Amino acid sequence: MVKHSQATTIRDVARQARVSAATVSRYLNRSAPVAAETGQRIQQAMRELGYSPRLAARALATHKTYTVGVISNALNYAFFGPLLRGMDEVLREQEYRLLMATCIAGQDRGNLPFGPHNTDGVVVFANTVDDEQLIEWHAVGFPCVLLYRLPPGDLSFPCVNVENHAAVRQLTEHLIEAHGRRRIAFIHAPDYHQDDLQREAGYREALRRYGLPYDAALVLRGDYRREQASRAIEAFLARVLSDCDAVVAGDDDLALTVLGALYRAGVNVPEQVAVVGFDDQHFAASLVPPLTTVRAPTEAVGRVAARQVLHLIRGEAVERETLLPTDLVLRRSCGCAGQSLRKGLSESYHPQMLVGR
Template identity: 35%
Template sequence: MTVTIKDVARLASVSVATVSRVLNSSAPVSPDTRERVLQVARSLHFVPNGSARSLSRRRAAALGVILPDLYGEFFSELLRGIDQAAQRASHSLLVSSSHHDARGIGSAIRAMRGRVDGLLIMAPEVDAADVAEVLPADFPTVLINGAAASSSVQTITVDNFGGAQAMTEHLLSLGRRRIGFIAGAAHNADALERERGHHAALQSAGLPIDPELYVRGDFSEESGWQGAATLMGILSPPAAIFAANDAMAIGAISYLREQDITVPERMAVVGFDDIPVARYLNPSLTTVRVGIAALGQQATALLLDALDNRAPPTNVASRSVLPTHLVIRGSCGSPTSAPSRQPAASSTARNGFDETPIVSH
């Protein structure tokens, strides 16, 4: 039915070995047989079978990507970065999402065994040690935004703590001393770090930590909406809302608008991530830039390096941290934030390599 290398060999009256050599230019072949083989291959529309090739070569030229979800702009940005880096290295992507616990991740990994050369796992709600457990031994893996456990798997993260700290300091510098905080899910590593950063900034400013000013969301717009509603319902509402990610900030602003509470005049709202849409919101969103696509690219680069054995020795768990940057826009009411005359997203920015340096801790 489907045309195989044998068909090509037969019609070109050579052995399959020669066909393979021509197609991969892996050994010298005389110019005329080479031409003959190519011609037959073209005319038959021959395309080598990927599974057979992977099996024989013992490498698949593919990477596995395991994500907790695909909802919202964050994951598509991440995937975009991963895809760019993988494609540059001629690798395909086997993607699987909706994996929130170690069991689910385990079964996703099993489905990928033998079809991928390495694994990119984002599991902010799962302990890194638990992930390591379900991992095949010595399988090249990079964990994205995992909890900072002392496991043996390579990890890349964003400076959640520093970013949140800087943001809270910024809000304080604007004179907003009562800050409501919409946190992420309780077991989410990123969410926790951002919370810690916020705390740290408050404490070093000598401010108390008021439990009434804390509500817990789940990184969805809806939970941001709910969070804002809760915060506005307390006896003395805050003067600013710091949502632990942009999606929740968007939800919060949406609630405030419905209540005719003007942002930023009556309420400053800030987020975290700098998803692409943030700069186009009304008001444009002050946030912490993460360089999501760059994160994906760096993670992929790390993995590809490991595959080429330009890698750190497998038993040394390295941990990379990408820096974050404050992006001051309209929603925080900062006087420095004049409306930009041009949208910042130029076509070059859209391909998204931010060249953010890596700092190892």
């Protein structure tokens, strides 16, 4: 992090000027109008504290590392593969290097892996960096792109996201309309990002549209860690199973866990309980039964994010919010018949229906 005249930050300026740090940031970056009187208070506070955003900006402009950092919270999920790959490919084409590191919001405060001292810009996954840090970066004009979240205080960081709300609404409506499901559980991802909340909102809207009651007992909130997902989900299903005919899982990794728990409980999917996921990870089509899910363009999210951060680094115009479209992929786990995917490979076998499809 760039430090101005010892340890003075825009938070100090904001306190002195009795405004929010976001307001200081907007004023310094001219990203939104600020009342004249407020601007004068900010100017005065900066003089009193000896804070010079220009010094920080100049330092940023002069040392180029041709390196972009990406900060994520974990690397244990196949989900990150396509995301990082999309970023890495675009940056390599432009002779930039992508460095990756994990960060835990709160815990890693003041000890971030990337900043203006070692990168030309960063891509931040969900809530892995504190709002205060983002406001600080915004104030000094450090190029930053947010993934799967909106910026704090409406700052002008570009954000890249996928259609979460509409996709889960459609998926839930499909369970109701096409398969007559009425008691639909929703399993939150344990990390509770904005996209997860958008997915729950889509689920709730579908219920509302069909006049089905929202029942908090059918919603598993993410007060478990990913490592304990299996146990949390088993306990949840044991509670709700006698009263539930479908499960909307927050993502494909959770759907995989749900399918395992239902299999061990001897519950037939989709006949007794339908299961759907989100992402369409590479294994989704090969699960038992093949998983109905939402195809999220995760690699494209990475490519867009990389292009946006390069635009910022070069001082070019960027889209403030990019929302990439998703597709429903209907397979067997929701109750759909499953498409006929077979095609001739060899004439020497007489194709037979595989059991379980």
